[in-house]
Amino acid sequence: MTAFAKSERHQLADLLLRLGPDAPTLCAGWTTRDLAAHLVVRERRPDSAIGMLVPPLRERGEQIRLAKAAEPFELVVDQVRNPPWWSPVSNPLVDELANAGEFFIHHEDVRRAADGWEPRDLSREQDAALWRGAQFAGKMALRRVKIPARVVESGGLGEFTVGPDPQVTVRGSAGELALFLSGRQGAARVETDGPDERLRTVRLGL
Incomplete structure (x- = not known):
C-alpha cells in the first residue's frame, strides 16, 4: 500500500x-x-x-x-x-x-457524524490524490444527475466543467470537494454560487 x-x-x-x-x-x-x-x-x-x-x-x-x-x-x-x-x-x-x-x-x-469535528490539514500530495479522484467521480455524478456545474479546487489544483453553460460553481479544497461530489453535501465545507439549489440535495454518490 x-x-x-x-x-x-x-x-x-x-x-x-x-x-x-x-x-x-x-x-x-x-x-x-x-x-x-x-x-x-x-x-x-x-x-x-x-x-x-x-x-x-x-x-x-x-x-x-x-x-x-x-x-x-x-x-x-x-x-x-x-x-x-x-x-x-x-x-x-x-x-x-x-x-x-x-x-x-x-x-x-x-x-463528521459526531459533534465538534473540524476539517483536517492535509498535505499537498494528499490534496492532489483526492482531487484526481474527485474529478473522475464528480464528472460521472454531475452527468448522471444532469446538472451543469463548474467545480473549482480552491488550492490551485485546477477546475473542471460539466454540461453546457453552467450557472452554478462549487468551490472548495480537494478533500471537501471529494466529500461533496460523493454525496456528502451536508457535511462538506464548500462554497456554491448560482441558482441551482438541487446540487445541495440531489444524490451524487453511488
Whole structure:
C-alpha cells in the first residue's frame, strides 16, 4: 500500500475501535459496524461489490454485508486494517488509486457524524490524490444527475466543467470537494454560487 491510502486505512481502523460498533456515520442507516463490514466485503467479496453497480444483484450483496456485520466487531476491523494482497481493489498496483479517496471519505463519514469535528490539514500530495479522484467521480455524478456545474479546487489544483453553460460553481479544497461530489453535501465545507439549489440535495454518490 502506498502512503496516503495506508494512513487513512489505519486511522479509520483506530477510530472504529475507539468508538465501537454502534456509533453513527454519515452513511444513512449505517453504524460503524455496518461501515466496517462494507469495507471488508468490498475488498474480499467482489461478488458483493458488483451489487453496487448492478441493481438486480444488490440484494445478494446486502446479504453478504449483513453476514459480515454479524461477526465480532474487532475481527471485522482487523480485516479493514489488513487487506488481502490479492484483492482487485487493494493490491499494491492499484491501492492508492482505488483507496486513497475511498478511505478518506469513509474516515470522514465517521469523524463528521459526531459533534465538534473540524476539517483536517492535509498535505499537498494528499490534496492532489483526492482531487484526481474527485474529478473522475464528480464528472460521472454531475452527468448522471444532469446538472451543469463548474467545480473549482480552491488550492490551485485546477477546475473542471460539466454540461453546457453552467450557472452554478462549487468551490472548495480537494478533500471537501471529494466529500461533496460523493454525496456528502451536508457535511462538506464548500462554497456554491448560482441558482441551482438541487446540487445541495440531489444524490451524487453511488
